[in-house]
Amino acid sequence: MEVKVKNPWHRPVVIFLACVITAGIIIMVAISVVQYKPLHQKYKYGIVLDAGSSHTSVFIYEWPAEKENNTGMVRQKHTCNVQGKGISSYSDNPMGAGTSLKDCMEEAKQKIPAHRHHETPVYLGATAGMRLLKMENEEASEKVLDSVARSLKDLPFSYQGARIISGQEEGAFGWITVNYLSENLRKPTGTLGALDLGGASTQITFVPQQEIESHDNSIDFRLYGNDYHLYTHSFLCYGKDQALKLSMGKKIESTPKADETHPIELRDPCFHPGYNFTRTAQTVFNTPCMKKVKMANENFFHVGTGNWSQCRQSIRKIFNTSYCPYSRCSFNGVFQPSVSGNFGAFSAFFFVMDFLKLTNDSLDLTKQKLATYCSTPWKEIAETHPHINKKYLSEYCFSATYILTLLEDGYKFTSNNWNDISFIKKIGDSDAGWTLGYMLNLTNMIPAEAPDVPLMPYGGYVTFMLLFSLLILVLLLLVYLYFRRSTRTAQKDII
Ligand SMILES: O=P(O)(O)OP(=O)(O)OP(=O)(O)OC[C@H]1O[C@@H](n2cnc3c(O)ncnc32)[C@H](O)[C@@H]1O
Numbered sequence: 001m002e003v004k005v006k007n008p009w010h011r012p013v014v015i016f017l018a019c020v021i022t023a024g025i026i027i028m029v030a031i032s033v034v035q036y037k038p039l040h041q042k043y044k045y046g047i048v049l050d051a052g053s054s055h056t057s058v059f060i061y062e063w064p065a066e067k068e069n070n071t072g073m074v075r076q077k078h079t080c081n082v083q084g085k086g087i088s089s090y091s092d093n094p095m096g097a098g099t100s101l102k103d104c105m106e107e108a109k110q111k112i113p114a115h116r117h118h119e120t121p122v123y124l125g126a127t128a129g130m131r132l133l134k135m136e137n138e139e140a141s142e143k144v145l146d147s148v149a150r151s152l153k154d155l156p157f158s159y160q161g162a163r164i165i166s167g168q169e170e171g172a173f174g175w176i177t178v179n180y181l182s183e184n185l186r187k188p189t190g191t192l193g194a195l196d197l198g199g200a201s202t203q204i205t206f207v208p209q210q211e212i213e214s215h216d217n218s219i220d221f222r223l224y225g226n227d228y229h230l231y232t233h234s235f236l237c238y239g240k241d242q243a244l245k246l247s248m249g250k251k252i253e254s255t256p257k258a259d260e261t262h263p264i265e266l267r268d269p270c271f272h273p274g275y276n277f278t279r280t281a282q283t284v285f286n287t288p289c290m291k292k293v294k295m296a297n298e299n300f301f302h303v304g305t306g307n308w309s310q311c312r313q314s315i316r317k318i319f320n321t322s323y324c325p326y327s328r329c330s331f332n333g334v335f336q337p338s339v340s341g342n343f344g345a346f347s348a349f350f351f352v353m354d355f356l357k358l359t360n361d362s363l364d365l366t367k368q369k370l371a372t373y374c375s376t377p378w379k380e381i382a383e384t385h386p387h388i389n390k391k392y393l394s395e396y397c398f399s400a401t402y403i404l405t406l407l408e409d410g411y412k413f414t415s416n417n418w419n420d421i422s423f424i425k426k427i428g429d430s431d432a433g434w435t436l437g438y439m440l441n442l443t444n445m446i447p448a449e450a451p452d453v454p455l456m457p458y459g460g461y462v463t464f465m466l467l468f469s470l471l472i473l474v475l476l477l478l479v480y481l482y483f484r485r486s487t488r489t490a491q492k493d494i495i
């Protein structure tokens, strides 16, 4: 007779346990996946108005709400160019400055989701045009700032102030922008120097290889756990519009008057042959960058002669290199360590060199091409570019010669390191300029210390959890099979 010895509890208990553990693992994975996954991507926004000397631009930035402290996360969502000139041109009609912003700020309301308006910070920073107006007429500059402030406070955004930023801030925030966008700030790979050429001032900022001898040119940052010791200088009056005035002013002063009845004929090598324009001296001398001269109401003939090397000589005269109270200077007695590393040159550095297709050549070839360009008759230039703004077009020869003189004679770049300069407008989607760095700083979006990062990225984490769960399941299966086999063997032994 066959005797069957059987444990009636064994099999269901193992199956039950396996089910419970499997369900547990599935729930665990599901919860951790949902918990860890950024739910629907949410964006935050910030607005910065760049109130430059020549014009105002509105920049809207956006970033994923959960990743505020990560480098490279903030991107430019939209820009709007305010119609008309810069806010400093409204000194006689301050209310007009605030009104001029209306259209672009309406656009900003459309671009940013309404439920985010109240928490979106808006900052206005004014640069060299307002610095000059403040020097000339402080009351007028305050009225203009009041007017733009009032206009921004009327909006649904979170108004954070309208002020004139210093030249050091302008330089340093430009440097932060280009290095943030190039994702240099969390890597040990070195940084990019920043060269900004505006209408009324120009900035140079970089990490020098030598000691900074003047306190005014030194600025320190601690970003993502790294210390940066920067050299920066802003030359007020050396933006390209003011530099043109300085240069023309010097030429006018040294041009003899034929007789009292005829206006001066200013023969200008920085303008094309055949270029001829009647100007009032007031348009040249209406700036605090130059001392007032007697002939301010007189007309003069501005006549182009198109000679690059003479143009260069004339531009050199606006740089004073005759004194230097430090071991090294750029010009006008300003300390500057020797330039080192790569540089990003933006704003008018880019507009001008890009228009002339001079962004990729050696220094020597750049000079040769520019000499040919400057000697091209104005008629031919105007016919070749019928749609380009005539003021810009007539000034490209001067502007590019000024850029070369500033970089070579001023900052002491040479043909050996000329190609360390990249002429750039944007990095990724975002414009190079001081505004992004300004916002990142004011919103504390670049922490001094590196933020904690998750042990592994989201994808890796999910894969790890799934593989680990599978491993447990396989192990359980193996244990179950082992038990089943040993139970059967025991049964057989009893039989
Ligand atoms: O920094 P500040 O000095 O306050 O001046 P800004 O901010 O107004 O100066 P921009 O960089 O906007 O422009 C620099 C100069 O380049 C001029 N500019 C702008 N677009 C240009 C283009 O396409 N071609 C040539 N020049 C241009 C502009 O009129 C200024 O004189």
Ligand SMILES: [Ca+2]
Binding pocket: 052, 053, 127, 197, 198, 199, 347
């Ligand atoms: Ca500017």
